[in-house]
Amino acid sequence: MAEQPDESEQVAAIRAFNRFYTGIIGLLNEGMHKSPHSLAEARLIHEIGKRVITTSTGLAVDLGMDRGQMSRLVWRLIDQGLLAISPHSDDRRSNTLALTPDGDSLYRKFNEMSDEAAADLLVPLDSFLRRDLVSSMRRIETILAELNPAEPLILRPHRVGELGWLVHRQGLLYHLEQGWNGEFEALIARIYADYEAAPATPPKSLWVAEMAGQVAGSLFIVPSAADPTVAQLRMLYVEPAFRGHGIGKRLVDEAVRFSRASGYASIMLWTQDCLAAARKIYQDAGFVLEREEPHHSFGADLNGQYWRLDLKR
Amino acid sequence: MAEQPDESEQVAAIRAFNRFYTGIIGLLNEGMHKSPHSLAEARLIHEIGKRVITTSTGLAVDLGMDRGQMSRLVWRLIDQGLLAISPHSDDRRSNTLALTPDGDSLYRKFNEMSDEAAADLLVPLDSFLRRDLVSSMRRIETILAELNPAEPLILRPHRVGELGWLVHRQGLLYHLEQGWNGEFEALIARIYADYEAAPATPPKSLWVAEMAGQVAGSLFIVPSAADPTVAQLRMLYVEPAFRGHGIGKRLVDEAVRFSRASGYASIMLWTQDCLAAARKIYQDAGFVLEREEPHHSFGADLNGQYWRLDLKR
DNA sequence: CTATTTGTTTGACTGTGTCAACTATCGACA
DNA sequence: TGTCGATAGTTGACACAGTCAAACAAATAG
Numbered sequence: 057m058a059e060q061p062d063e064s065e066q067v068a069a070i071r072a073f074n075r076f077y078t079g080i081i082g083l084l085n086e087g088m089h090k091s092p093h094s095l096a097e098a099r100l101i102h103e104i105g106k107r108v109i110t111t112s113t114g115l116a117v118d119l120g121m122d123r124g125q126m127s128r129l130v131w132r133l134i135d136q137g138l139l140a141i142s143p144h145s146d147d148r149r150s151n152t153l154a155l156t157p158d159g160d161s162l163y164r165k166f167n168e169m170s171d172e173a174a175a176d177l178l179v180p181l182d183s184f185l186r187r188d189l190v191s192s193m194r195r196i197e198t199i200l201a202e203l204n205p206a207e208p209l210i211l212r213p214h215r216v217g218e219l220g221w222l223v224h225r226q227g228l229l230y231h232l233e234q235g236w237n238g239e240f241e242a243l244i245a246r247i248y249a250d251y252e253a254a255p256a257t258p259p260k261s262l263w264v265a266e267m268a269g270q271v272a273g274s275l276f277i278v279p280s281a282a283d284p285t286v287a288q289l290r291m292l293y294v295e296p297a298f299r300g301h302g303i304g305k306r307l308v309d310e311a312v313r314f315s316r317a318s319g320y321a322s323i324m325l326w327t328q329d330c331l332a333a334a335r336k337i338y339q340d341a342g343f344v345l346e347r348e349e350p351h352h353s354f355g356a357d358l359n360g361q362y363w364r365l366d367l368k369r
Numbered sequence: 370m371a372e373q374p375d376e377s378e379q380v381a382a383i384r385a386f387n388r389f390y391t392g393i394i395g396l397l398n399e400g401m402h403k404s405p406h407s408l409a410e411a412r413l414i415h416e417i418g419k420r421v422i423t424t425s426t427g428l429a430v431d432l433g434m435d436r437g438q439m440s441r442l443v444w445r446l447i448d449q450g451l452l453a454i455s456p457h458s459d460d461r462r463s464n465t466l467a468l469t470p471d472g473d474s475l476y477r478k479f480n481e482m483s484d485e486a487a488a489d490l491l492v493p494l495d496s497f498l499r500r501d502l503v504s505s506m507r508r509i510e511t512i513l514a515e516l517n518p519a520e521p522l523i524l525r526p527h528r529v530g531e532l533g534w535l536v537h538r539q540g541l542l543y544h545l546e547q548g549w550n551g552e553f554e555a556l557i558a559r560i561y562a563d564y565e566a567a568p569a570t571p572p573k574s575l576w577v578a579e580m581a582g583q584v585a586g587s588l589f590i591v592p593s594a595a596d597p598t599v600a601q602l603r604m605l606y607v608e609p610a611f612r613g614h615g616i617g618k619r620l621v622d623e624a625v626r627f628s629r630a631s632g633y634a635s636i637m638l639w640t641q642d643c644l645a646a647a648r649k650i651y652q653d654a655g656f657v658l659e660r661e662e663p664h665h666s667f668g669a670d671l672n673g674q675y676w677r678l679d680l681k682r
Numbered sequence: 683c684t685a686t687t688t689g690t691t692t693g694a695c696t697g698t699g700t701c702a703a704c705t706a707t708c709g710a711c712a
Numbered sequence: 713t714g715t716c717g718a719t720a721g722t723t724g725a726c727a728c729a730g731t732c733a734a735a736c737a738a739a740t741a742g
Contacts, residue, residue, distance in 0.1 A: 063488070066503045069582070070487040073506035074397060077390055080513060082433075084387060094728070113689055120395075122731060127691055129729095149689045149738045174383040175376070177513060184545045184609050189512045190379045192505040193386035199502045200393060200490060216544040216551050219558055220537030228530030232497045238529045242565035245532055245558045252555035269382070296497050407697065426720055435700060440722055442698095462707045462720040 084173040088166070096121075098166050100129055101138065104155055105163035111150045138162060194269050198297050203268065209303060210266040211310055214274070218264060219248045222274055226293050234330060236354035243354075247290065251276055258284045259318040263310055265294070265303045272298035275307040277315055280324055287311075287320040292327075292334055304337045312341060316367045323367065329359040338363050397486040401479070409434075411479050413442055414451065417468055418476035424463045451475060507582050511610050516581065522616060523579040524623055527587070531577060532561045535587055539606050547643060549667035556667075560603065564589055571597045572631040576623055578607070578616050585611035588620040590628055593637055600624075600633040605640075605647055617650045625654060629680045636680065642672040651676050 088098050103119060104110055116126040130153065133139040138159035144150045155163055178186050214222075227241030254260055262276035273294035280288040289311050294304045315323050327334055329348065343363040350359050401411050416432060417423055429439040443466065446452040451472035457463045468476055491499050527535075540554030567573050575589035586607035593601040602624050607617045628636050640647055642661065656676040663672050 063491070064484075066491060066499055067484050067487045069503045069506060070490060071483055073510060074394055074487070076510050076514065078394055081387055081391055081394070096729070111689075122729090123690070124692075124732085125728095125730065127689095131691095132728095144689095147689080147739070151690085170384055171377075171380050174380045174387070177383060178376070178379060181512065182545075182609060184542055185512050186379055187541075187545075188610075189509060190382045192508045192512075193382060195505045196502060196509075197386060197389050199494065199498050199505075201389065214551075216554055217537050217541030219551070219554050220533050220535070220540045222533070223558065224530050224533030224537050227533045228500075229497055231529040232495075232500075238527075238532070238565060241529055241532050242562045245536065245565075246562040249555045249559040249562065252551060252558075296495060297501075409698075424720075435698090436721070437701085437723075438697095438699065440720095444722095457720095460708070460720080464721080 080177075084170070084177075087169050087173050091169075093162075096129060097133060100133065101155065101159060101163050102166055104139070104153060105160065105167075108154070110153050111144070112153065113150070115153070133159070191270070198268055198270060203298065203301070205301075207268050209272070209301070209306060211263045211306065212266060214262050214264045218271060218274075219252060221271060222291070222293070223248055225271070225295065226291070229293070229296070230354075234354075234356065236356055240354040244291065251278055251290075254278055258320075259314075261311075261314050263307055265298075265307055267298055267301070267303070270298075271295065272301075273303045273307055275311055277311050277323070279320075285321045287315040287318070287323045289315075289323050289325040292325075292337070294333075299333075304334065305340065308337050308341045312365065312367075321366075321368055323365045325363050327361050327363065329361055335361070341365065393490075397483070397490075400482050400486050404482075406475075409442060410446060413439075413446065414468065414472060414476050415479055417452070417466060418473065418480075421467070423466050424457070425466065426463070428466070446472070504583070511581055511583060516611065516614070518614075520581050522585070522614070522619060524576045524619065525579060527575050527577045531584060531587075532565060534584060535604070535606070536561055538584070538608065539604070542606070542609070543667075547667075547669065549669055553667040557604065564591055564603075567591055571633075572627075574624075574627050576620055578611075578620055580611055580614070580616070583611075584608065585614075586616045586620055588624055590624050590636070592633075598634045600628040600631070600636045602628075602636050602638040605638075605650070607646075612646075617647065618653065621650050621654045625678065625680075634679075634681055636678045638676050640674050640676065642674055648674070654678065 085095060088095055091098070093101075099119060100115065103115055112126055112130055113123060115121075115130075116123045119126075121129075130139060130141075134141055137156060140154050140156045140159075141151045142154070144152050178189075181189065223241060223245045226244055227238070230236045230240055231238075251260065251262060258279035260276065260278045263274060264271055265273040265275075273292075275292045276290055277287050278290065280286040289308070292304060292307060294307075312323065323343075324346075325338065325343070327338070329335070343365045346362045346364050348359055348361050350357070352358070398408060401408055404411070406414075412432060413428065416428055425439055425443055426436055428434070428443075429436045432439075434442075443452060443454075447454055450469060453467050453469045453472075454464045455467070457465050491502075494502065536554060536558045539557055540551070543549045543553055544551075564573065564575060571592035573589065573591045576587060577584055578586040578588075586605075588605045589603055590600050591603065593599040602621070605617060605620060607620075625636065636656075637659075638651065638656070640651070642648070656678045659675045659677050661672055661674050663670070665671070
């Protein structure tokens with residue numbers, strides 16, 4: 057794949073977005089500008105409001121400000137009656153800062169104004185575009201930021217639109233990571249359609265792993281075509297941005313639990329030996345490699361593997 | 370659908386993104402900060418470099434600056450030998466500004482620095498996440514900005530990952546706009562899989578309408594199941610953000626041209642009467658309503674319509 | 683008990699943002 | 713043709729922002 061022209065296009069797109077979004081942020085801050093308080097004051101009040109109690113230096117560090125400037129800013133707010141200063145109990149050098157009732161009501165007012173400014177962005181959009189906007193924002197955040205390790209992982213049924221999403225993501229992912237072609241995407245489109253069309257018994261289930269409001273992975277269980285007492289585990293997938301958080305393991309564990317509870321005698325699955333991360337998860341869950349079979353699919357030479365987990369203890 | 374809690378969640382997500390992206394932009398501007406030139410100077414040089422030739426007031430308006438400050442800023446740059454001033458030919462009040470060779474080389478240096486800063490964002494990402502980042506940024510721009518009317522429309526074959534994308538978008542779109550349920554999504558997943566699996570003859574073709582680097586719509590032609598001399602037009606769809614630009618018409622026109630050139634005797638299509646915008650496009654392209662048939666599908670009571678366009682003149 | 687670190691303040695200086703006043707020129711109109 | 717309002721650019725004044733360095737008092741380490 058040609059990398060160089062691609063990269064410069066991406067850089068141009070990022071710069072264009074930065075210019076664009078700088079304008080948006082400026083627009084959102086304009087509301088603040090109309091109030092008699094400066095942007096720095098608003099930032100400070102917001103920060104103190106959030107943390108409830110703080111010291112001057114703590115704020116300066118967090119907001120990336122000069123400590124001298126912070127000192128002056130704080131005194132200005134105290135003079136305005138928005139901020140109250142009291143000596144720290146342990147350390148007589150430092151003071152603790154807290155909002156006065158006036159400051160707190162201003163904090164609330166700023167919050168409302170920010171909410172309104174953000175809501176104004178949504179006004180001209182229908183619900184489809186609103187979702188789109190928010191999900192794109194969330195995506196950018198998870199791509200560029202370190203994922204908060206405390207972010208909870210939710211396993212839930214799929215929602216409308218997510219089957220297509222899964223086809224899209226996996227089609228693209230395996231194309232980029234493994235070089236597989238469009239045959240694979242068409243195949244999984246059919247597999248998901250078949251899942252959805254399958255009857256409710258023997259039991260089937262699909263789990264979407266959601267993290268930070270986004271699809272982080274998925275997996276499903278259907279009765280195997282050859283033997284309805286055997287469950288088939290299919291389409292295990294974890295988003296690159298969410299890897300390394302044990303999501304694959306959680307999905308497989310849940311699938312095993314479900315299959316056992318549903319009375320299946322065993323679980324089988326088909327995978328390719330080039331998918332090392334997945335293989336590790338299957339092994340750890342107790343699956344055993346039954347046989348291997350080379351084949352040519354999706355424009356690549358592959359080695360298919362059949363794994364099995366016995367559920368009768 | 371519950372709208373209220375949804376809205377406040379979206380507002381919170383937008384505000385979170387604004388905070389987050391303010392930080393990113395600050396990070397990108399940090400590089401500039403290290404040079405002996407102020408951010409305002411850099412902005413000004415960048416703006417003049419882009420436009421080649423300008424007046425002071427024009428710049429002040431475009432950058433949203435005070436004219437007085439602009440005057441001082443311009444003189445500072447002239448003193449530094451970066452900017453040259455010359456009297457305007459027509460209007461003796463105004464001066465034209467242009468970069469000197471020194472200014473131009475600084476402009477190029479700033480550009481390189483911005484490119485590098487943007488490229489730094491990409492460094493820790495693999496190609497999958499890079500694409501994702503850029504496409505999310507583009508999406509936000511098209512959602513929030515007025516679409517540039519000069520933006521060219523490209524009809525092209527689909528790429529790997531786009532079948533799933535189309536299933537996702539249409540599944541979600543018709544769910545939100547028409548209330549259709551997951552049955553519809555599963556159906557179209559199969560339809561796209563069937564398209565991909567269909568043999569090359571009789572001729573078939575799928576067009577993706579691309580605008581501003583994004584999928585703006587799509588459509589495909591396959592031989593109809595009942596009669597291979599009849600083409601079937603399927604899955605016409607235009608993204609809400611790109612509506613009103615004649616994309617649907619362009620797609621249908623291209624499909625008609627293709628079908629005629631491929632020797633099909635006629636084109637048929639199946640649609641629902643609730644899809645008014647699509648119906649208008651079919652009518653304008655010369656399609657005639659052949660018959661209607663009420664049915665219950667996708668969790669809704671629908672009125673299916675069969676349209677036909679005769680290609681033998 | 684001394685040296686160093688830390689929390690905070692202050693001074694000095696440059697740049698930014700905003701208002702208002704001022705000059706020179708342009709364009710339109712009676 | 714002269715007048716008047718609009719426009720391009722400049723200048724002064726002032727508050728605030730950003731950065732450095734110095735100062736001071738209290739805390740902490742050795």
